[in-house]
Amino acid sequence: MDKQAKGTRKDRAAVKADEVKVDLIALVVAVNDNEPCVLTIGQADTLPSGPFALEHRSLQSGLRGWVEQQTGHPLGYIEQLYTFADRDRIGSGRQQRAISISYLALTRKEQAAGSRKCGWRSWYEYFPWEDHRSGTPSVELDVLRPRLIEWADGAGDAATRRERRQRAATAFGLDGRPWNEELTLQRYELVYEAGLVQEAGSGRDPTRPSLVPSKSMVADHRRIMATGIARLRSKIKYRPVVFELMPQSFTLLQLQRTVEALAGRLINKPNFRRLVEQQELVEETGQTSLETGGRPAKLFRFRRAVLDDSAVVLGTRLPLARA
């Protein structure tokens, strides 16, 4: 099927190596005022990135270098997202191959220092249909769903129509199916395929506005973001990564609000507390917070001990609040 690569293992050393340009791209996430935010540069439509170069000791240190230089932000937790080949770019005269390695990083906003031309944007500006904390948002109900169904029914043959409706139904929880917050990537793909959003510089008509109001990004950066959101929403359920986004000490409600911000849905307070405490993820600091309104709350800190214990199941299941 595919054209065969030439050359056997033997002469691999002999042929001129096919060299490739490698880019590192970072999706840096923090939660500020109960909003999940990503770090952007330029017109808030580009993720920090830069080429993997000789002076970098490793992929991760290269990434840290670029992000720190472009945004002034040091990175803590990092995990790899995905590696993909870009559409061929044209170098100086000859064909140029390029691949991108994307990463997910978690930090706290405060650590910001040099405010170069960069900023934090709520990820729901790019994915307004992903925020279900106040119920299904009207963008989804009034704009997305009707247009998606239109698109599905506009397919040539019956098989495609059925397949499209099926995908839309599972991705958006139609026909009585439950909403699944982890399907962010599938939803983005649907919306993109249906032509309801456009990206900058992707050879599509730049004059026609997006049919669904949402902020676009350069190249496939928004797709990388969707991948990262999905990964994070899944991961908080089985690994204690939320704490990378929390300050040293926090109240249980702050923790809950952070998880809700990421998941895009509300969770049940009493059950959440029990879950967190019984798993021994946190311990009391002994102090209390003199919050806005209400009875003072105990302050907690993350029990670093569980990280040793970790590599094991521990995590935060989500006791969702009923809809």
Add this chain to the structure above:
Amino acid sequence: MDKQAKGTRKDRAAVKADEVKVDLIALVVAVNDNEPCVLTIGQADTLPSGPFALEHRSLQSGLRGWVEQQTGHPLGYIEQLYTFADRDRIGSGRQQRAISISYLALTRKEQAAGSRKCGWRSWYEYFPWEDHRSGTPSVELDVLRPRLIEWADGAGDAATRRERRQRAATAFGLDGRPWNEELTLQRYELVYEAGLVQEAGSGRDPTRPSLVPSKSMVADHRRIMATGIARLRSKIKYRPVVFELMPQSFTLLQLQRTVEALAGRLINKPNFRRLVEQQELVEETGQTSLETGGRPAKLFRFRRAVLDDSAVVLGTRLPLARA
């Protein structure tokens, strides 16, 4: 901390691009006679691989090309595992950067055709301690565990000793902890760090034999294998990927034995059947198998319909048999 990368975004186009060699590496898995096998070339210590080159339309098609050429095997299901930078290699006189992108692929053995210099090896030849289908294997009890504890206790300071014992305990299920089959990578890392296994051409003493009897591999191929095993063991629990390894039609026991081969542990028959059937993963073909011994078994086929339905939770939880 890390040395900063030079150059700002502006002059990225101007500087000579740092070009890199990109290798594609495949971990191809099949299950034959209830043994999980990987496809190897050479002395059974190398995974199929080759450079990503200009003529490849995409990363995946490049991978397919190399595997088919080196082993004669066409690939079906493929998923990306991990991308890492190799230790610097020396090119012709100048420093050469290289990265490897590893993939996990699932097939059936029968599809084999050209038997070039390649073969199938049980993955338990490389990881004898991972097979708990007949209880904890003696390699682990008699060799690994004592030596690991020796290693842990041999650490200089008390903190390191504690940390090592802790890691060993969770990874191998010591001190009453349960065995977790998904921790394959953590176990390999421990065993490697403790110097109980060695790999070919990694600058370590090649005359000293491995302390734990097991087959070694070239460079970091065995580590890639550990990553793939862990990924697969985790994935079969929430996505119906086992069926990529099954023939068109099969009995429920065959399905069970395949899952057991991958997981490295036995599962409870009645509960497994119920699980599979109630999730509507399979449907009867109407025929029965005239097996080796015993009452004839109904044959089933995978319900492809669930793949449309998919992107959703469906999968195969493992109702383990008690130890």
Add this chain to the structure above:
DNA sequence: TCAAAAGTGTTATCCTTACACCCATGT
């Protein structure tokens, strides 16, 4: 008849979910 594998039924237990309710503080 026995071995071997195919199947079915039933129970105890735990985890999750839902929800009702009381406590402490500021305005």
Add this chain to the structure above:
DNA sequence: ACATGGGTGTAAGGATAACACTTTTGA
């Protein structure tokens, strides 16, 4: 007093795990 958030108790329902038991074939 009441609004706001902190915090506890409990009961119903579903999923899982454990295991006992019946059925159908070939040797």
